[in-house]
Amino acid sequence: MIFVDACFKKKTPYTPVWFMRQAGRYLSEYKEVRKQAGDFLSLCRNPKLASEVTLQPVEILNVDAAILFSDILVVPLEMGMDLGFYAGEGPKFKKPIESQNDLERLSDEAYKRLNYVYDTISLTRQNLAKDRALIGFCGAPWTLATYMIEGEGSKTYAKSKKTLYSNPQFLHAILEKVTHNLKHYLESQIQAGVNAVMVFDSWASALEENAYLEFGWKYCKQIASFIKRKYPHIPVILFPKGISGYLDRIDGEFDVFGVDWSTPLGIAKEKLGHKYALQGNLEPCRIYNEDSMLEGAREILELMKDSAHIFNLGHGMLPDLPRENAINLVEFIHNYR
Ligand code: CP3
Numbered sequence: 001m002i003f004v005d006a007c008f009k010k011k012t013p014y015t016p017v018w019f020m021r022q023a024g025r026y027l028s029e030y031k032e033v034r035k036q037a038g039d040f041l042s043l044c045r046n047p048k049l050a051s052e053v054t055l056q057p058v059e060i061l062n063v064d065a066a067i068l069f070s071d072i073l074v075v076p077l078e079m080g081m082d083l084g085f086y087a088g089e090g091p092k093f094k095k096p097i098e099s100q101n102d103l104e105r106l107s108d109e110a111y112k113r114l115n116y117v118y119d120t121i122s123l124t125r126q127n128l129a130k131d132r133a134l135i136g137f138c139g140a141p142w143t144l145a146t147y148m149i150e151g152e153g154s155k156t157y158a159k160s161k162k163t164l165y166s167n168p169q170f171l172h173a174i175l176e177k178v179t180h181n182l183k184h185y186l187e188s189q190i191q192a193g194v195n196a197v198m199v200f201d202s203w204a205s206a207l208e209e210n211a212y213l214e215f216g217w218k219y220c221k222q223i224a225s226f227i228k229r230k231y232p233h234i235p236v237i238l239f240p241k242g243i244s245g246y247l248d249r250i251d252g253e254f255d256v257f258g259v260d261w262s263t264p265l266g267i268a269k270e271k272l273g274h275k276y277a278l279q280g281n282l283e284p285c286r287i288y289n290e291d292s293m294l295e296g297a298r299e300i301l302e303l304m305k306d307s308a309h310i311f312n313l314g315h316g317m318l319p320d321l322p323r324e325n326a327i328n329l330v331e332f333i334h335n336y337r
Contacts, residue, residue, distance in 0.1 A: 003064045003133040004195055007235030007255050009277050009308035015301060016064035017333045018135070019326065021316030022057035023069050026323055029056050040085045041077075044070050047119035054124045058132055060323065061330050065133040065196070066124060068189070070117050072139025072200055075181055076148050078110035089152075096151035096159075103174055111184040118192035125193035136194030138185055138223075140201035140240070141178040142216035148174065157206045164207075164215060171215060179219045183226045190231050198237035198258070199223060205242025205262075213249060216240065221252035228253045237279060241315065247271040261314020265303055277308035282329075284313045287321045293329055301336050 003016040024030055033053050037043035044050055054069040073091050077083040082094040097103055107113075125134055147153070149160045163171045186197045204216050217240060224236045239258030243250075248271050250257065259268045259280030268278055282300060286293045300311065311333050317326070 001064075001131055001133045001195060003310065004235060006308055006310050007196060007237070007277050014334050015304070015309055015311050015336065017311035017330055018063040018065040018067065019057070019061070019313050019317050020067075022061065022063060022067065023053045024317055025319035026317055026321045026326075027056055027060060029053075029060065040071075041083070044074060045116045047116055047123050050116075050120040051123040051127065054120065054134075055127060058128065061327055062334070063132075063330055065135050066128055067135040067198075068117070068121060068124070068137060068194065070120065070137075072137070072144060073147060074114060074117065075110050075138060075178070075185060076106075076144055078113040079106040079177075079181060080110075081106065081148060091147065092152045093147065094151075097148050097174060100170065100173075103170075103177065106177060108177065108180055109184075110181045111188050114185060114188070117185075118188055121189060121192035121194055133195040134193065135196045135198055135237075136186060136189035137198040137200060138182045140199050140204070140216065141175040141182065141219040141223075142207070142212075143201050143203045144178050144182075145171065145174050146203050146206070148178075157203065161206070164211060168215075175215060175219050179222055182223055186223065186227055187230065190227070190234055194234075196235040196237060197227060198239060201238070201240040204240035209243075209246045209249070212240070212243060213246075217250070217252075221254075224252055224254040239279075244268070251275075256310065258312070259314065263314075265300060269303065269307055273307045277310060278304065279310040279312045281312065281314035284315055284318055284321065287313075287317075287325045287329065290325050290328065293325055294332060297329060297332055298336075301333065 002012045006012050006016050030053050033049050037049050050069045054066050058066050085091050146160045199220050220238050227236050236254040237256040238254050241260040244263035256279050257272050257276040259278055261281050261283040265281050282296050286296045
């Protein structure tokens, strides 16, 4: 698989490409299946339909990898937190974690309740072309903890950070419990058939440098080491979003560093390119305009032409991006020499 080769810094005939959030509302085919499922969580819990939307972007865009269709929040959900997704408002937990008692009630064995994810994986792997990779994923402990503590998305992360500065042991206890669940969750995804795993730390940039290293990155590295020691043939991708100011402090046992759009790719290459393959980092909004999109893609491909690179966006696809441009982008990358 070209995607897996690139993750391991092997030479590939062209740069492999896939897009974060490549399954989603910008595809009418996705909206159709989502309607059939009823709501978003029912879609995640339906292996046949979830597998169908996992495969859609491979068929429509011709990307080199499919990413499992699910959500990072199914782990706290199956740890025992009541989760709802509301149109226009995003995800909400009915009862956020406030006390030691709330934490103790949560399960250490969420991974045993996520069979619908493993079924989606095996079904998808059966129907996906042999040369295309299937990527499994989870949210990073810090990013999941923000949802578990705030109860929903946040602009300030004030409750999570209040916990960090006034009761750091409690935040560590939450992060440890989540990390334990995530190690076994990713391991089960590998056993079900994924060819790579990615950890999304979408809210890394909410923390200052030392706080992120202690409460965020440390746990990402623990998950990565756990996987690498047991499954060295499975690439591990880490994506801590928005931490360009201290890339020289990034280390650990993993294969691919995901570069977000706000991080200059040249700096990431200089600081991390000798150790890790890099994935990224086209600003997603460039896809609104074909010329801007191709200009941005050309710049990235030129910069990375002698380095291990997987083309991706610097964050997820947006619901109203024009699919025709995304299709042309994949073709442009595959033909670029
Ligand atoms: O195509 C893929 O990338 C695979 C599927 C995927 C989804 N969510 C599907 C989804 C992945 C990898 C995620 C990860 C995820 N989920 C993250 C980390 C990545 C990132 O974007 O930073 C986060 C923070 C979440 C939490 C989450 N899920 C939010 C905040 C929302 C609501 C925002 C929105 O776009 O409505 C979701 C819902 C969600 N997850 C949708 C999809 C396709 C939209 C659901 C729908 O209405 O159909």
